[in-house]
Amino acid sequence: MSLRATARIVAAADGSLPVLRSDGPFALRRTRSTDAYTRVTVVGAMSAPLGGDELDLEARAEDGARLAVGTAAATVALPGRTPGPAHYRVRLSVGADAALRWLPEPLVSARGSDLRARTTVELAAGARLVLREEQVLGRYGEEPGTLRSRLTVTLAGRPLLDQELAYGPGAPGGWDGPAVLAGHRAVGQLLLVAPEFEAKPAEAALLGEYAAVTPLAGPAALVSAVAADALGLRRTLDEAQSALVPF
Incomplete structure (x- = not known):
């Protein structure tokens, strides 16, 4: 039987969390912060996503809020008993003069899995965003499953970025060729949006x-990277974040 779940986070400018609603595999926990950000950690409460699952994770930083969200461990896409792909949708909203740091652990595409991942971000004028996506194609020594991932970002109602990637069986030919991954098994990106740009x-x-590093047509920059493994990918993206984040 497939799973349907929706978890929600809302952060206010005073540091409170008016909404912190866990559901299904998403156990949301407020965690200690050493800076101005309200921090939430997503803890996996069960194995997910599996084939046929419909999962939604929503987060909003209201005007003036500072919110940082991470996960306690990697997310592993696995085959399930229900035929058809799993869907994992992330919806993020950042208000005026608000900041969101969305820094989850990697998404691992295990052999036999089929996942459609979709991240949608709506930014108000003056919003700040640090968003990291990391994808590992297969566990150690195995071929990857099928993974289709799309990231869509708007700023003040105008398109900023719309990018779609596909890997594994059923993906368009050439995804593992020299022009795309060239045999690497970890791929990621770091999106930075800030008025300072x-x-x-x-x-x-x-x-x-x-x-x-690619500057975007807006106050933003995109870092794209591939690596042999998750450790190398994280090292590259962390170095880029330290060098480029202006806030």
Whole structure:
């Protein structure tokens, strides 16, 4: 039997969490913070996503709020008894003069799984965002499942980024070729949005051999990277975040 679940987080400017609603595999916990951010950790309460699951995770930082969200462990997409793909939808909203740091652990596409991951972000004018996505194609020594991932971001009602990626069986040919992954099994991106980029845009640059910074048509920058494994990918994205985040 497939699972349907929706979890919600709402953070207010005074540091409170008016909404913290756990559901299904998403156990939401407020965790200690050492800075101005209200921190929430998503703890996996059961194995998910499995084939046929419909999972939604929503977070909103209201005007003036500072919210940081992470996960306690990697998310592993697995095959299930129900035919058809699993759907994992993340919806993020950041109000005026608010900031959101969305920094989950990697998503692992296990052999035999079929996952459709969709992240939608709506940013008000003046909002700040740090968003990291990491995908590991297969566990150690195994081939990956099928993974289709889309990230759509709007800023003040205008499109900022709309990107779709596909890997594994059934994906368009060439996904593992020299022009895409070139045999690497970890792929990720770091999206940075901040008003500070209006006065001083990020510069296009290579980060080592397998990562690059791309300034976007807006106060934003995108870091794209591939690596042999999750550890190498995280190291690259962490270095980029330390160097580029202006707030």
